Amino acid sequence: MKIKLPSGLGQIPRGLKLQTLIFLVPLLLLFAAGCSSGSNDPIISSELEAGGPEYSAVIITTDLAVGYNRILFGIINREGMPVPGASSEVAAYFLVPQEDARELKETVTAPFIKWPTAAQGVFAAPIDLDIPGLYELDVNFTSNDGIPIFAQANFIIKETASTPAIGGAAPTSVTHTAAKADDISHITSATEPDLDLYEYSIHEALLQEKPLVIVFATPAFCVSATCGPQVGELTKVKEKLGDQANYIHVEVFEDPHLADGERPTGGLVPAVGEWGLPTEPWTFIVDSKGLIYAKFEQFTTAEEIEARLLEIF
16 A cells, blocks of 8 residues: 655655554644645645534544543644644543443643644643543634634544553663664664663663653654654753653664665564554653653653653652
8 A cells, every 4th residue: 555645754664554654644634734845735635625624633642542641633624724722622522332422531721732843733632531432522722813713533542552551661672772783873863863862772771770761763764754853852851851861762663774765674673562652753751660650652842751750850
C-alpha cells in the first residue's frame, strides 16, 4: 500500500505499522500547510471535503488506555484549515454500550501547544478515565479570531496500553551508545547530535538510581517532522537540570546512516518492540526506582518534561 504524503513531508519510513499510518495521516493533513511551501493552502484537499460539522477535532494520540492519558488533538474547519486558540474546555463522555446515552467522565482545560515545525499547533488534554470503551470528546473554546468553536471527536480507551504503564517497571533495553559506535551517525540520524544523549544504554542508566528521561525518535525520517525538535527539547531539559537526571535519545532505526533514498534500510532497533511503541516520537520519564512516572506521545515541550521531572527530584 502506498500513501501519498502532503508536500514537503517525505516518504513513510519502512517498518512503520499500518495502524500507525492510519492515525498519523490525519496529523499530516493537519500540519501540511505549516510543513510545505504553500502555507496558505487548505490542509485537506477539496477531494476530501464532504460537508459535515463546521468544526471537527482530530485526535493525534494513539495509545490510549484506562488511567491517565495526555490526549493531543487539533481542530480544523470544514475547509480543512486549522483553528488555534489559547486553550479549550474539554469534556470526555463514555458512550454507554447498546444505549443511546453517554456518561460524563471528566472535564479539563486543554492548553494549546505550538507545533515546532508548523505555524499551528495542538491542544493537550490531561484526562484520567476508569473504564475501557468508546468515548466522545466535546471541545469548546474561542479561536484566536474571537470565534466561539465547538467540535467533537470519538476515541477508544483500551484496557491496557501497548507502551509501558505508568507505575510499571521500565524495560531494561540495551541501546546504542557513542562509546561503542564506529561513528555517531551510525546510532542517530540527528544532524548535530548532542553526544551527552548517547552516553548510557537504557539498562545502564536504570542501574544508577536517578531519574531518567528517554526520547525515542528518528530525526531524519520522522513522519510528523517533530522528532528532531523533540530531541532538541530533551537537550534543553538536560542543560537546565544537569546531572540531577540522565537523558537518552534512542534512534528508532538501526544504522540510520544506511538508507535507500529517503528510506532507512536497517530495520527498527529492538527497544521499539520492547517498549511497545506504536508511533514516534515518544518521551518517557522514569523515576529513581526504575518505574515509569510519565509518558508523552508526539511532541512535548521542554517545559512539560521539566515540570514532571521536578516532581520526582
